[in-house]
Amino acid sequence: xxxxxxxxxxKKSPIHSLDGSIKLxxxxxxxxxxxxxxxxxxxxxxxxxxxxxxxxxxITFKEVKPLVVFLLIFTLFNSLFLIIITPAYGSELIDQYTxxxxxxxxxxxxxxxxxxxxxxxKYLSILPITIIFIFTTHPxxxxxxxxxxxxxxxxxYAVNIxxxxxxxxxxxxxxxxxxxxxxxxxxxxxxxxxxxRFKNYNTxxxxxxxxxxxxxxxxxxxxxxxxxxxxxxxxxxNGKKYGEFDFLVIALLLxxxxxxxxxxxxxxxxxxxxx
Amino acid sequence: MKKERTxxxxxxxxxxxxxxxLGTPTLKNIDLSIQSGEKVLIAGPSGSGKSTLGHCLNGLxxxxxxxxxxxxxxxxxxxxxxxxxxxxxxxISTILQDQDGQFVGLSVGEDVAFRxxxxxxxxxxxxxxxxxxxxxxxxxxxILKSPQELSGGLKxxxxxxxxxxxEAPILLFDEPLANLDPISGRSAMKLISSVHEKSNKTIVVIxxxxxxxxxxxxxxxxxxxxxxxxxxxxxxxxxxxxxxxRFGLREPLYIETMRHANIDLKELDFLxxxxxxxxxxxxxxxxxxxxxxxxxxxYDEKILEVKNLTFSYNKRxxxxxxxxxxxxxxxxISLLGNNGAGKSTLSKVITGICKKxxxxxxxxxxxxxSWSIRKRGQEIGYVMQNPNHMITQETLLDEVSFGLKHRGxxxxxxxxKAENTLKICxxxxxxxxxxxxxxxxxxxxxxxATILALDPSILILDEPTAGQDxxxxxKFMQFIESLSKTGxxxxxxxxxxxxxxxxxxxxxxxxxxxxxxxxTVSKVLSHTETLNRANLKKISVSTLAxxxxxxxxxxxxxxxxxxxxxxx
Numbered sequence: 016x017x018x019x020x021x022x023x024x025x026k027k028s029p030i031h032s033l034d035g036s037i038k039l040x041x042x043x044x045x046x047x048x049x050x051x052x053x054x055x056x057x058x059x060x061x062x063x064x065x066x067x068x069x070x071x072x073x074i075t076f077k078e079v080k081p082l083v084v085f086l087l088i089f090t091l092f093n094s095l096f097l098i099i100i101t102p103a104y105g106s107e108l109i110d111q112y113t114x115x116x117x118x119x120x121x122x123x124x125x126x127x128x129x130x131x132x133x134x135x136x137k138y139l140s141i142l143p144i145t146i147i148f149i150f151t152t153h154p155x156x157x158x159x160x161x162x163x164x165x166x167x168x169x170x171x172y173a174v175n176i177x178x179x180x181x182x183x184x185x186x187x188x189x190x191x192x193x194x195x196x197x198x199x200x201x202x203x204x205x206x207x208x209x210x211x212r213f214k215n216y217n218t219x220x221x222x223x224x225x226x227x228x229x230x231x232x233x234x235x236x237x238x239x240x241x242x243x244x245x246x247x248x249x250x251x252x253n254g255k256k257y258g259e260f261d262f263l264v265i266a267l268l269l270x271x272x273x274x275x276x277x278x279x280x281x282x283x284x285x286x287x288x289x290x
Numbered sequence: 291m292k293k294e295r296t297x298x299x300x301x302x303x304x305x306x307x308x309x310x311x312l313g314t315p316t317l318k319n320i321d322l323s324i325q326s327g328e329k330v331l332i333a334g335p336s337g338s339g340k341s342t343l344g345h346c347l348n349g350l351x352x353x354x355x356x357x358x359x360x361x362x363x364x365x366x367x368x369x370x371x372x373x374x375x376x377x378x379x380x381x382i383s384t385i386l387q388d389q390d391g392q393f394v395g396l397s398v399g400e401d402v403a404f405r406x407x408x409x410x411x412x413x414x415x416x417x418x419x420x421x422x423x424x425x426x427x428x429x430x431x432x433i434l435k436s437p438q439e440l441s442g443g444l445k446x447x448x449x450x451x452x453x454x455x456x457e458a459p460i461l462l463f464d465e466p467l468a469n470l471d472p473i474s475g476r477s478a479m480k481l482i483s484s485v486h487e488k489s490n491k492t493i494v495v496i497x498x499x500x501x502x503x504x505x506x507x508x509x510x511x512x513x514x515x516x517x518x519x520x521x522x523x524x525x526x527x528x529x530x531x532x533x534x535x536r537f538g539l540r541e542p543l544y545i546e547t548m549r550h551a552n553i554d555l556k557e558l559d560f561l562x563x564x565x566x567x568x569x570x571x572x573x574x575x576x577x578x579x580x581x582x583x584x585x586x587x588x589y590d591e592k593i594l595e596v597k598n599l600t601f602s603y604n605k606r607x608x609x610x611x612x613x614x615x616x617x618x619x620x621x622x623i624s625l626l627g628n629n630g631a632g633k634s635t636l637s638k639v640i641t642g643i644c645k646k647x648x649x650x651x652x653x654x655x656x657x658x659x660s661w662s663i664r665k666r667g668q669e670i671g672y673v674m675q676n677p678n679h680m681i682t683q684e685t686l687l688d689e690v691s692f693g694l695k696h697r698g699x700x701x702x703x704x705x706x707k708a709e710n711t712l713k714i715c716x717x718x719x720x721x722x723x724x725x726x727x728x729x730x731x732x733x734x735x736x737x738x739a740t741i742l743a744l745d746p747s748i749l750i751l752d753e754p755t756a757g758q759d760x761x762x763x764x765k766f767m768q769f770i771e772s773l774s775k776t777g778x779x780x781x782x783x784x785x786x787x788x789x790x791x792x793x794x795x796x797x798x799x800x801x802x803x804x805x806x807x808x809x810t811v812s813k814v815l816s817h818t819e820t821l822n823r824a825n826l827k828k829i830s831v832s833t834l835a836x837x838x839x840x841x842x843x844x845x846x847x848x849x850x851x852x853x854x855x856x857x858x
Binding site (some may be wrong): 154155175176178179182183187190191193194195196197198199200201203206218219221222225226229230233234235236237238239240241242243244245246248249250251252253254 | 350678697
């Protein structure tokens, strides 16, 4: 994480130069398509395409490792629960039963196993585009591009200001925790029971909320005194106009979205089970 | 050619203001005028109403803080409370006290551009403006940095860049020195002066750190006390008639020194320290030095021993390096150093918040390296700079009991201990009050009470005097001194040289994570090389000694031994 508290990594690439609102649109279209299908071939091609985009954005694996690991663990548990709770779900979908072995007295079928894999890949197929959105979109530029697509600049700026204060609040949280710890409040393993330790985090909450409220007062004063909200529109220091590349990507996205819907409707609808 | 200063740019006429939530007015019948191009200091103790006066000027009153206004106020021919906060901002620009809070942008450039953005200035022009503004304050190389990467002084500079760009003829600085170390404070004041000279704008500074402010020329000082204008005049006039001292404001230390030495200030150009080299003054000071008897204290029971302590976050770069020092029972020491010297890190390593990379810490001869933060907290109390970070409960009694409860004391014991501690700290009368009703200074004392209740043998105080005016400073420090007489050892972490000079027995100077000096306060503060290396400011008592060609160490010793408490 950088000192600004956001995950944005400053690099030069076509993906970085793409307008934030378009990246948001891309994320939405991509996610919608992923959820339209239950077809492993689609997900594999999405993952492959996403990997290419990540490569284009010069993002290294090291930078995104924590996020990837988190999502892998999440999908793994997700599949496990699916298998344990509904071991025959995949079979019901396509009405085909090929039992593998018994799980908690009920048969797990090959079809369910395939379904679990498909579902995991569905989640993973959204990962590359999420990474691209988070790691290549400058928060201020994103705020300005939200404003550009018609969202009120006050709301757009709220996004910006929230990001601005994440590191401050994070530091404050740690500070308060240490102060309480030195007073004898237990936060660490072995010092008290899990429930009590969890309860103790409550003690941090009050000073944190109070100081955050105070912060809000100072910021809003500072913003008012410098003319925020005095006009109907505002310009953006980090703002940019849409370029040719942006329009090209919009066009591609439209084509992609329409193609996705059509393919889903006429060719690859439903759960695909090859065996 | 100088512009004629005849026009009143700010004019209060029989002005009264009362906050909606309060029962009595905070400002009462203010009559005050400031002329165009003047540089004015508004001073006063905390709670005097000086900040409220500032809020009336920049429009935060009544637009952010509602209340009742009576009488008249005119700024640059408008009546601010009848317009809007935005209109006012084109007549008067403000730099707020809280450097972190007022930094709105994610980067320096963005923050400087904020005003232009809101006025819908074209991006290309805006970028040019930002560059010009940053060049004005020598910060063009920091344009991409985020606020977290900047020191307090640089943040101050960036916010100055942001307002210098505005067209407003008046600049208002609300406690510009708060949280700045002396060197940054000095350069901030210089910067304000140079803006004044270049632009001929009217400058209003609200501040109680008189010594740092008066190093620059001011046309007028206005002292607010209890909501009224208690005194106003040129700095020379107010020092001569003793107004500053009467209203709980501290005069520059070298002037205090001259008063100790019974030097008649009349007829002297005393605001300019370099003009004070006369035989008369020298004679008086020498007399004074001879007549003050030294106090000698010695300590023999070692309580804390720090050996070869090293700490780094990433194993490559050591934040503190090879630290060695001892602390004795009942001793008060000051850990001096500029921002980033490693003072706070050192205290965090001692309290266990940061894990040392090398070296040992021993308490009463026992190695405590394996002790947790909690266990160390029992013996070594750590009081943070901001009392709001330490307060978690609703009433004072609850707050003090809270730590005891977590230490597993019995109910009866808790009540007894908590009440006792509150008595010692002079807060017993408020024990059932909500903490929110306390003043900043009282909260600070409460935060110490919460730690004292746990019976530590060592107290580490991080910037104990930050944000307190002189009256409260004195009261507070006398309280701390009385604690040390009971055998408590105290470590101040501070860049306040006055605090170090007057209340500690020993000073340890940190620079770049290393101890560069550990000696008596007078020796440390008279050692120019040490001060320069640590980027610390010489205090004006030494400067006076230098001007008079008197031994600096001797002069500082005399100053320390002189009973400074008589000054209130």
